[in-house]
Amino acid sequence: MQTSLLQWLTNIGWAAFTWSLAGLVLLNAGAAAFMLTRGTRDVVQRFTGGWLAANLLLLVVGVGVPAITAIARLTLLAVRTVVPEVAIGD
Structure with missing residues (x-):
């Protein structure tokens, strides 16, 4: 469960960065x-x-969403190392 959540957070961060970068390029090229x-x-x-x-x-x-997902991932990893019982499903 937690591994899939970490992967999902990673995917969301990269997707937000990729789509924002593409939007910036298209917006500025059009402008x-x-x-x-x-x-x-x-x-x-x-x-x-x-x-x-x-x-x-x-x-x-493009910068905020990946930063928030990275902080959430690091928090989950820190909680998992401090309290091993939280690692349900691993």
Whole structure:
């Protein structure tokens, strides 16, 4: 049980990182193409706030979720070594 939970946490962390990285690449490539084709100052000023917010959201998800899952995995491993009875199913 605990081994599958540790594997699941690892998979969730890597999936969040991978999808966020892909989202960052697609978002910024699309924004660059959009700005190059319609590069007026008005368009740049109008969409910079939303673009920055989307980048920050993807960055927080891509770094935060793997960090939280890593902390959860380390906590489970620490509890398993301190209290062996917790290792149900191993």
